[in-house]
Amino acid sequence: MGRAPGLVYAPGQREIDALSEARLREALTLRQRRRVRRDTTVALRGQLFESDHGYLAGRVVTVAYCLLDEPLAPVVELEAQRIPLRLVNPVHNAHVKRPARRAASGGASAAGQPVAFDPGGALLVKSARDAALATGADDVDGEEDLDAIF
Numbered sequence: 001m002g003r004a005p006g007l008v009y010a011p012g013q014r015e016i017d018a019l020s021e022a023r024l025r026e027a028l029t030l031r032q033r034r035r036v037r038r039d040t041t042v043a044l045r046g047q048l049f050e051s052d053h054g055y056l057a058g059r060v061v062t063v064a065y066c067l068l069d070e071p072l073a074p075v076v077e078l079e080a081q082r083i084p085l086r087l088v089n090p091v092h093n094a095h096v097k098r099p100a101r102r103a104a105s106g107g108a109s110a111a112g113q114p115v116a117f118d119p120g121g122a123l124l125v126k127s128a129r130d131a132a133l134a135t136g137a138d139d140v141d142g143e144e145d146l147d148a149i150f
Contacts, residue, residue, distance in 0.1 A: 025068060028067040029064055030066075031062050032062070032064075033063075034062075034063045035058070037058075038057050040053065042074075044085075048090075049086060051083060051086075061077070061078050063075070064082075
C-alpha cells in the first residue's frame with residue numbers, strides 16, 4: 001500500500017526541487033505543428049508571424065513559444081535549428097518581394113518534363129474524329145478493326 005497523506009505532505013519528508021528560470025521557461029514552452037503558408041507566414045495565438053526563409057513555405061514545422069515571453073517570441077524548430085519568427089507588419093508586408101521557394105515544379109511533371117497541355121489541339125482532334133465518323137470512315141484512328149478479329 002501507499003503511505004498516509006499526512007506523512008507524504010509533511011514538511012520534513014518532501015524534497016523540494018530547485019526551481020530555476022531555465023527549468024521554468026522549458027516547462028512553460030509550448031510546441032505546436034503548423035503549416036507555413038506560401039508567403040512564409042504562420043498564424044499563432046491570433047497573430048501573424050513571418051520568416052525570411054523561403055524554403056519553409058508549404059512545409060509543416062514545429063513552432064515553439066514560451067508563455068513567459070511578452071510580446072510573444074516564437075521560433076521554428078526544424079532539423080536541430082531554431083529559426084526566429086517576427087510579427088508581421090501588414091502595410092510593409094504588402095510591398096515586400098517574397099523569397100524564393102523550394103525548387104518549383106512550375107508545370108513540370110514528377111519526372112521533371114513539361115506536361116503537355118493543349119486544349120485547342122484536343123478539340124481539333126475530337127472534331128476531326130467526329131467529322132470522319134459522320135462521313136462513314138471505318139479507320140478513324142489509323143488502327144485495325146479489333147471487332148473483325150473476335
